[in-house]
Amino acid sequence: MNYDFSFYMPVNILGGKNALQNNKNIFLNLGKKCLIVTGASSAKKSGALDDLIDVFNEMNIEFAIFDKITENPLTSTCCDGGKVARDFQADFVVGIGGGSPLDASKAVCVYATNAHIINDGIYTENVENSPLPLVVIGTTSGTGSEVSGVSVLTRENGRKQSISGKNYYAKYAIADAKYTYSVPFRTTVSTVLDALAHAIESMFSKRADFLTQQFALISIKMIYPILEKLNNTKELPTEQERDTLYFASLYAGFALNKGGTGFPHGMGYALTEDYNVPHGIACAVFIPQFLTEAEKANPSLFNDVLNAMNSDKNSAEKLIYDLCDLQLSIPDERINEYVARWETLKNFKNSPTEFNNKDAGCLVKNLFK
Numbered sequence: 001m002n003y004d005f006s007f008y009m010p011v012n013i014l015g016g017k018n019a020l021q022n023n024k025n026i027f028l029n030l031g032k033k034c035l036i037v038t039g040a041s042s043a044k045k046s047g048a049l050d051d052l053i054d055v056f057n058e059m060n061i062e063f064a065i066f067d068k069i070t071e072n073p074l075t076s077t078c079c080d081g082g083k084v085a086r087d088f089q090a091d092f093v094v095g096i097g098g099g100s101p102l103d104a105s106k107a108v109c110v111y112a113t114n115a116h117i118i119n120d121g122i123y124t125e126n127v128e129n130s131p132l133p134l135v136v137i138g139t140t141s142g143t144g145s146e147v148s149g150v151s152v153l154t155r156e157n158g159r160k161q162s163i164s165g166k167n168y169y170a171k172y173a174i175a176d177a178k179y180t181y182s183v184p185f186r187t188t189v190s191t192v193l194d195a196l197a198h199a200i201e202s203m204f205s206k207r208a209d210f211l212t213q214q215f216a217l218i219s220i221k222m223i224y225p226i227l228e229k230l231n232n233t234k235e236l237p238t239e240q241e242r243d244t245l246y247f248a249s250l251y252a253g254f255a256l257n258k259g260g261t262g263f264p265h266g267m268g269y270a271l272t273e274d275y276n277v278p279h280g281i282a283c284a285v286f287i288p289q290f291l292t293e294a295e296k297a298n299p300s301l302f303n304d305v306l307n308a309m310n311s312d313k314n315s316a317e318k319l320i321y322d323l324c325d326l327q328l329s330i331p332d333e334r335i336n337e338y339v340a341r342w343e344t345l346k347n348f349k350n351s352p353t354e355f356n357n358k359d360a361g362c363l364v365k366n367l368f369k
Contacts, residue, residue, distance in 0.1 A: 002209075002210060003210045004209060004210065005209040005210045005211035005212070006209065006258075007211055007212070007254075007258065008257075008258075009147055009148075009169075009254060009257055010166075010169050011146065011147050011169055011170050011171070011172070011173050012026075012171065012172045012173070013146070013147065013172075013173045013175055013250070014026070014172060014173065014174055014175065015174075015175035015176065015247075016175075016176065017176060017178065018176065019174050019175060019176040020048070020051050020052060020055060020137065020174050020176060021051065021054075021055060023172075023174065024055045024058070024059060026135070026172050027055070027056075027059055027061055027092075027135075028059070030091060030092040030133050030135070030171075031061075031090075031091020031092050031133075032060070032061055032062060032091060033061070033062045033063070033088060033089055033090050033091050033092075034056065034061055034062070034063045034064075034090055034091065034092050034093065034094055035063070035064050035065075035066055035081070035084060035085040035088055035090040035092075035093050035094075035108070035112075036049070036052065036063055036064070036065045036066065036093075036094050036095075036096065037066050037069060037081055037093055037094070037095045037096070037101060037104060037105040037108050038065065038066070038067045038069060038095070038096045038097055038101050039067065039069045039070065039071075039097050039098075039100060039101050040067055040070075042096075042097050042098060042101070042139050042140075042183075043067075043096035043097055043101070043139065045182045046096075046139040046179040046180070046181075046182050046183075047178070047179060047182075048096045048137050048139055048176075048179045049065075049096055052094060052096065052137070064084065064088045064090070066080075066081045066084050066085075066108070068080065068081065069081075069097070069100055069101045069104045069105075070100065071100050071279075072100060072154045072160060072272060072273075072279075073100050073101075073103060073104035073107075073153055073154060074153070074154050074156070075107070075119045075120050075122055075153045075154065075155060075156065076119045076156060077104070078104050078107035078108050078111060078122075078153060079107075079111045079117070079118055079119050079122075081104065081105075081107075081108035081111065081112075082107075082108050082109075082110070082111020082112040082113075082114075082115075082117075083111070083112075083115075085108060085109075085111075085112035085132060086112050086113075086115065090112065090132060091132070091133075092132055092133040092134065092135065092171075093105055093108055093109050093112070093132050093133070093134050093135070094134075094135045094136070094137065095108075095134060095135070095136045095137070095170075096136075096137045096139065097137075097138075097139050097140075098138070098139055098140035098142060098143060098191065099140065099142060099143030099145050099152070099191075099194075099279070102136050102138065102143065102145035102146065102170075103143075103145055103150070103151040103152050103153065104151075104153070105134055105136060106131075106134060106145075106151040106167075106168045106169075106170070107122060107151050107153055107163075107168075108132075109131035109132040109133075109134045109167075110122060110127055110131045110167055110168075112131070112132050113129040113130060113131055113132055114127055114128055114129050114131075116128070119156055120155050120156050122153070122163060123155075123161065123163055127167050130167075131167050133171045134169075134170040134171055134172075135170060135171060135172045135173075135174065136170040136172070136173050136174070137173075137174045137176075137179065138173070138174075138175065138179065138180075138246070138249075139179045139180060139182075139183070140180055140183055140187070140188075140191040140249075141177075141180050141183075141188070141191055141192055141195060141242065141245035141246040141248070141249040142190070142191025142192060142193075142194040142195050142249055142280055143191070143194060143195075143198075143249070143253070144195065144198055144249050144250060144252050144253020144254070144256050144257075145253070146170065146173035146175065146250065146253060147173060147250055147253040147254055147257060148164075148168075148169075148253050148256055148257040149164050149165055149166060149167075149168045149169040149257060150162050150163070150164040150168060150256075150257070151163050151164070151168045154273075158273055159269070159273060160269040160272065160273060175246070175247070175250060177242055177243040177245075177246035177247065178239075178242075180242050180245070180246050181239060181242055184236075185230075185234070185235075185236055186278075187278070188230070188236065188237065188245075189227075189230060189280075189281075189323050190278040190279065190280035190281045191249070191280050192223060192226070192227060192230075192245055192249075192280070193227075193280040193281060193283070193284035193320070193323060193324070194279060194280030194283060194284070195219065195223060195245070195248060195249040195252045195253075195280075196219075196220065196223050196224070196227065196252070196284065196287070196320075197261070197264055197265065197280065197283045197284050197287055198216075198219075198249075198252040198253065198255065198256040198261065199215075199216040199217075199219040199220045199223070199251070199252040199255055199256075200216070200220065200287055200290065200291070200294075200305065201256075201259070201260075201261045201262040201264060201265060201287075201290065201351075202216050202252070202255040202256050202258070202259030202260065202261065203216040203217070203220075203255070203259070203294075203301060203304075203305060204262065204290075204293075204294045204297065204298065204301065204351070204352040205258075205259030205260055205261075205262065205350050206349070206350050207258060207259050207260055207350065208255070208258070208259040209258065211258075212254065212255040212258045212259050213255070213301070213304075215251045215252070215254040215255040216251070216252065216255040216259075217304060217305070217308045218248075218251045218308075219248045219249070219251035219252040219255065220305060220308040220309060221308040221309075221310075222244050222245070222247070222248035222251070223245065223248045223252075224308070224309040224310070224311065224316075225310070226241050226244060226245060227319060227323060228319060229241075230323070231319055231322050231323055259350075260350050261283075261347055261350065262290055262347055262348075262350055262351035262352070263286065263290065263345070263347045263348050263351045263355060263360060264283045264284070264285075264286035264287050264289075264290050264347075265283045265347060266342070266345045266346070266347030266348070267283075267286050267338075267342070267345075267347075267360055267363075267364070268282035268283035268284075268285070268286060269282070270282075270338055270341070271285070271326075271328070274334070275328055275330075277326065277328075281323075281324045281326060284320055284323070284324055285320070285321070285324045285326050285367065286363065287320050288316075288317035288320055288321065289355075289363050290351070290352075291305070291313060291316065291317065293351060293352050293353040293355050294352045295313070296352070296353055297352035297353050298352060326368075328367075328368040329368060329369070330364060330365075330368040330369075332365070335361050335364050335365055336361070338357075338360070338361060338364060339357050339358060339360065339361035340357075342357035342360055342361075343357045345357065348360075
């Protein structure tokens, strides 16, 4: 076994029960004015927003709230958030929520200090000034955005695209699983499937190494039995299971941060954009085929994954399809559009075999004819 690895993850993670209150002194070094970036409801429902406001009031930190972030956040919305931060003269940003608000908050920090970058320009313009410092507070067990240097945004043409690098890491991540306790069942399933997809796809990435694969296997081992229970009972996880799922999503995030994703994520964007399929489900529905490709490419690693699941391939595939429960009919015309669009999809190159855009078109047709 090759034990070589390299690992870069500069986020200072502060975890545990009441992690926000217990680590409130981090804000003393960040400034006296903060822009809080959230969606419309999750930050409030989770209790994280109220807890943060209590801390800010206690520490005399002035704040403004930008709660315009929607699912699949638009570059234009994030650009607006950056302007709000500039006008408010914010010293730092706190992002609260699932993947969308956290990814958006990373972009807001860049827009805030780089007024020359407008909307989709974040993909092409140079980041001339360091982004505002960012603290993130996760409220779902899925994206691992807390620990990755990736931000997935939606361009002005409606297409999702990621951007990554040193400018897209948070400075601190407050990791308290209690903020996930209010997530409803279907969202819980989707976000946990997203974490599972991160672990599996990064496991077979061209950029994976020994350490990231260990993180991925730990995550899979933590997630899989709870997914089986969710599928069997259709009941919400217990608080203890929520804790397990949240920290499993962070382990998957560690793996994702180095390895990146394969074709399920690249293909899944289309289902989200055109059919409003939740992100985790849109990606996970392609994981069974990804596992087939992984078995061809590296039987040993594939068996490691099955051992972590304590399952067999057929059972794992059935579980994923059952949880996705995705009933779609996609016309041939649209599938042909996808095949053309995916000709340049980089995720295929980060997948374990030569699976390509034409193969992807056949897969979509088989799944959604």
